[in-house]
Each structure stands twice: as C-alpha cells, then as structure tokens.
Amino acid sequence: MISIRGLTKRFDATTVLNAIDLDIADGERVVIIGPSGTGKSTLLRCLNFLDRPQSGQIRIGDLHVNAEKATKADILSLQRSTAFVFQNYALFANKTAKENIMEALVTVQKIPEAEAEQRALSVLAETGLSDKADSYPTSLSGGQQQRVGIGRAMALQSDLMLFDEPTSALDPEWVSEVLDLMRRVAERKQTMLIVTHEMQFAKEIADRVVFMDEGRIVESAPPDELFGAPKDERLKSFLRRINK
Amino acid sequence: MQGLDLYYMLELVPVILGYVPITIGIAAASMVLALALAVLLAVERVVKVPVLDWFVVFFISFFRGTPLLVQLFLFYYGLPQVLSFLTQINGVTAAILGLTLHFSAYMAESIRAAITGVDRSQxxxxxSVGMTQAQMMRRIILPQAARVASPTLVNYFIDMIKGTSLAFTLGVTEMMGAAQKEAASSFLYFEAFLVVAVIYWIMVEILSQGQKRLETSLNKAYAR
Structure with a gap:
C-alpha cells in the first residue's frame, strides 16, 4: 500500500505540486495524464526525492517519510523501495546493457555477482535483448535503451515502479516495443505509477487514471469512467484537445 | 665553434640511464599519491563539505599559485626549521611531497571539471536505483569523468616527470643531478645536458604512446 498525503513542491515562487493526496493499492496500475507543465513528472520525481518536496507524507509499505524532516537515510530508503524509468533512458553510459541491470543488484542489494548476472540475463531475455547483453548504450537504438532502462527497474523488484513519460523521447517506430514490454511488466502485478501521453495505452493498462492540472489531482477514476464520463470541465476540454 | 664530443656523449648515455629508475620512481610515486589526493579534493569540491571546502579551496589556490621550486625549497629547507621532527626529511621524500601537493592541486581542478561535466541523468x-553518494561516485561518475580527464592528467604526468629534475636542487642525484655532476667534472656542459634532454624526451614520447592506448581503452564504451 502506497499513500501520499499533502505532497507539495515549489520551485522558487511557483507551486508545482499543491498538496497532492494519492493512494495506490499493491499491484495497482495508476496512469497520470494531464497537460504539460502540470507537475506530473515532478510528482514522480518527488516520490523518490530526485526533486525534494517541501512538505507532505509518503508511505510505501512500512516506510514512512515526512518530506520536511527527511534524512539522508529516509531518502535512500525511498530510493531503494522505488524504481524509476526515465524519459531519456538514463542508462549508465560506462556500463553494458547487462551491467546496467546488474549494477544496483550488486552494489545496493548486495546480491552475489554470479546470481546478479543470472538475474540480469533473464531480465534481458524478457526484454528481448539477450543478444545485446554486452552492448554499451551508445550502440543501442532508443527503443532498445528504454527496454534496458525498464529491465534495470524490473530487476530491482521494488514496491513501486515509476515511469516518467517512457515513450516521449522515442522515435515513433520504437514506441510499440516499449509499450509491449510495459504490458508484460503489468501482467506481473507490479505496482506501477505511469506518466504518459499514450491515451490508448492508458485505457488499456490502467486500473485507475488520474488527471492532473495545475499541480492538483482534479479527477481520479477507472479508465472507462474517466474517459467515458469525465466530470470536471478541465478534463473534458483536455480530452477534446487530445482527441482532435 | 667546437664540434660536439660524440664519444663523450655515448659514454654518458649509460651513466644517465642508470638514474632513470630514480627519476621514474619519484614521478610514479608522486603521480599515484597526487592522483589519489586530487580525486579526494575534486570530489570534495563537487560535494562541498562545510568548512572543509574552505580548506580545500585554500589548498588548491596556494599550490597552484606558487612555483614548484619555491614549494620544494619550503618543504626541504624551510619546514624542518619550524617542525623539528622533519629534520630527517630526505631529498627524495621532500621531492615526492612537493610534486604530489603541487600537481594534486592542478589535477583536482581538471577532475572536478570532468565530474561536473558528467550528464545530470547519470x-x-x-x-534512482538507491546508490549511496560514495557508490555513485565510485561506480558511475568517476569512471565517466576519468575518460574526460585522462588526456589532461597524462599531460600533468609528463610535466611531473620533467618536474623531477628540480629534485637535484634538493641534493637528489637523479638524471638531472647526475648530468650536472658529470658536466661539472668534464666541463662539457652542452653534451651532458643534451644527453639528459634527449633521454627525458624519449621517456615522454614512450608515455605519449601509452596515453593513446589508455584513451582507446577508456573510449571503448562510447565507440559506436
């Protein structure tokens, strides 16, 4: 069970997240949609303190972090119970595909190297990249890099996987292979919080869709309901704009 | 103009070569120590530990801002007068200490620049995968910074090898000291210093070849 209360983030005078409350059940897949610049990515980044929120409570399982008083140890625990998939992949440039997946297993989770390697190879097989195990990121396509990025996050077996617009930086030809992989991750009952502009994908994969606007959660409902019978005017106009 | 005494020069080559190990020894020891110190200084400059940061800024400023020769004299002739336990300091130790501190200040700056040049996403x-600051530095950031900094660091190593010649002013008989002694007894200054110059030159050229190989291996992750 993940619970977020009153999460607030300001950049200078601008309030990017305004007292966000959100609960996510174990195994639930929540997709966040909304106009650009409404704090969707910032919400994800505040959950593992890539951006530091000014206030609010984050609970992931037994871990409870108060943003105002978060210590280094709190932040590390949060980062260790979440996994993050970046828009720009952010693979370790000095490591091969296999090493990217193994890295945190060995250094953070202290899994013996041989076992970590086995796990990395099986994750690579799931991502369909077994033949790229020893390739460095620069020699992979965008789609392949993002699949390794997802694989790196999968291997962590974390309580919550965060996806920050994982297909936005991809050439259109690579989008579907990445979405396919995310569908497979979803089948494992992995708790997922996904920011995306792929509405069809959201409808299909989400247990619940959250619409954010101007730093707030405006509406939150199962996809049929949110897309089929939107209540808030802002959501209606957003859906009209993207369906044109 | 008199001709060069080629026979004397040929005789001198093995004599000077006999002092190559001491020159390389001083340079290698200083390089290892300077590199280790420079990494610590550079990481501190990036992370900025309160109070310690002032000290590091001061350290770098002083050792970049004063000549190496002055620093060597300060350690070898000056310090023992103030700190009595240093009266035993020998020339080699003082040279290694001076070269280490001097070059660590320069290296720290280029390593710092290389660290800050590593992409924010890294x-x-x-x-995001839960690494500590130290794990991140050791496993991800420093290896990538090393690739960027290595050409500059090798240049400093070249400077350092040449800088060991100053150790003769501390009474150390290394290549330069040996050449100086030979020249003083034969009066063939030009020949003696030409031999030592050529030997330094060859050493540096060999090192430059090594630099190319090092760069190739550091670049292998980035070659398409």
Missing part, C-alpha cells in the same frame, strides 16, 4: 539514475 547522477539521477544512480540515485
């Missing part, structure tokens, strides 16, 4: 990715 730091975020390391945090």
């Amino acid at each position: 730091w975020e990715a390391a945090h």
Whole structure:
C-alpha cells in the first residue's frame, strides 16, 4: 500500500505540486495524464526525492517519510523501495546493457555477482535483448535503451515502479516495443505509477487514471469512467484537445 | 665553434640511464599519491563539505599559485626549521611531497571539471536505483569523468616527470643531478645536458604512446 498525503513542491515562487493526496493499492496500475507543465513528472520525481518536496507524507509499505524532516537515510530508503524509468533512458553510459541491470543488484542489494548476472540475463531475455547483453548504450537504438532502462527497474523488484513519460523521447517506430514490454511488466502485478501521453495505452493498462492540472489531482477514476464520463470541465476540454 | 664530443656523449648515455629508475620512481610515486589526493579534493569540491571546502579551496589556490621550486625549497629547507621532527626529511621524500601537493592541486581542478561535466541523468539514475553518494561516485561518475580527464592528467604526468629534475636542487642525484655532476667534472656542459634532454624526451614520447592506448581503452564504451 502506497499513500501520499499533502505532497507539495515549489520551485522558487511557483507551486508545482499543491498538496497532492494519492493512494495506490499493491499491484495497482495508476496512469497520470494531464497537460504539460502540470507537475506530473515532478510528482514522480518527488516520490523518490530526485526533486525534494517541501512538505507532505509518503508511505510505501512500512516506510514512512515526512518530506520536511527527511534524512539522508529516509531518502535512500525511498530510493531503494522505488524504481524509476526515465524519459531519456538514463542508462549508465560506462556500463553494458547487462551491467546496467546488474549494477544496483550488486552494489545496493548486495546480491552475489554470479546470481546478479543470472538475474540480469533473464531480465534481458524478457526484454528481448539477450543478444545485446554486452552492448554499451551508445550502440543501442532508443527503443532498445528504454527496454534496458525498464529491465534495470524490473530487476530491482521494488514496491513501486515509476515511469516518467517512457515513450516521449522515442522515435515513433520504437514506441510499440516499449509499450509491449510495459504490458508484460503489468501482467506481473507490479505496482506501477505511469506518466504518459499514450491515451490508448492508458485505457488499456490502467486500473485507475488520474488527471492532473495545475499541480492538483482534479479527477481520479477507472479508465472507462474517466474517459467515458469525465466530470470536471478541465478534463473534458483536455480530452477534446487530445482527441482532435 | 667546437664540434660536439660524440664519444663523450655515448659514454654518458649509460651513466644517465642508470638514474632513470630514480627519476621514474619519484614521478610514479608522486603521480599515484597526487592522483589519489586530487580525486579526494575534486570530489570534495563537487560535494562541498562545510568548512572543509574552505580548506580545500585554500589548498588548491596556494599550490597552484606558487612555483614548484619555491614549494620544494619550503618543504626541504624551510619546514624542518619550524617542525623539528622533519629534520630527517630526505631529498627524495621532500621531492615526492612537493610534486604530489603541487600537481594534486592542478589535477583536482581538471577532475572536478570532468565530474561536473558528467550528464545530470547519470547522477539521477544512480540515485534512482538507491546508490549511496560514495557508490555513485565510485561506480558511475568517476569512471565517466576519468575518460574526460585522462588526456589532461597524462599531460600533468609528463610535466611531473620533467618536474623531477628540480629534485637535484634538493641534493637528489637523479638524471638531472647526475648530468650536472658529470658536466661539472668534464666541463662539457652542452653534451651532458643534451644527453639528459634527449633521454627525458624519449621517456615522454614512450608515455605519449601509452596515453593513446589508455584513451582507446577508456573510449571503448562510447565507440559506436
């Protein structure tokens, strides 16, 4: 069970997240949609303190972090119970595909190297990249890099996987292979919080869709309901704009 | 103009070569120590530990801002007068100490620049998988910074090898000291210093070849 209360983030005078409350059940897949610049990515980044929120409570399982008083140890625990998939992949440039997946297993989770390697190879097989195990990121396509990025996050077996617009930086030809992989991750009952502009994908994969606007959660409902019978005017106009 | 005494020069080559190990020894020891110190200084400059940061800024400023020769004299002739336990300091130790501190200040700056040049996404990715600051530095950031900094660092090593010649002013008989002694007894200054110059030159050329190989191996992750 993940619970977020009153999460607030300001950049200078601008309030990017305004007292966000959100609960996510174990195994639930929540997709966040909304106009650009409404704090969707910032919400994800505040959950593992890539951006530091000014206030609010984050609970992931037994871990409870108060943003105002978060210590280094709190932040590390949060980062260790979440996994993050970046828009720009952010693979370790000095490591091969296999090493990217193994890295945190060995250094953070202290899994013996041989076992970590086995796990990395099986994750690579799931991502369909077994033949790229020893390739460095620069020699992979965008789609392949993002699949390794997802694989790196999968291997962590974390309580919550965060996806920050994982297909936005991809050439259109690579989008579907990445979405396919995310569908497979979803089948494992992995708790997922996904920011995306792929509405069809959201409808299909989400247990619940959250619409954010101007730093707030405006509406939150199962996809049929949110897309089929939107209540808030802002959501209606957003859906009209993207369906044109 | 008199001709060069080629026979004397040929005789001198093995004599000077006999002092190559001491020159390389001083340079290698200083390089290892300077590199280790420089990494610590550079990481501190990036992370900025309160109070310690002032000290590091001061240290770098002083050792970049004063001549190496002055620093060597300060350690060898000056310090023992103030700190009595240093009266035993020998020339080699003082040379290594001076070269280490002097070059660590320069190296720290280029390593710092290389660290800050590593893409922000690499730091975020390391945090996102739960690495500590130290793990991130050691496993992700420093290896990538090393690739950027290595040409400059090898240049400093070349400077350092040449800088060991100053150790003769501390009474150390290394290549330069040996050449100086030979020249003083034969009066063939030009020949003696030409031999030593050529030997330094060859050493540096060999090192430059090594630099190319080092760069190739550091670049292998980035070659398409």
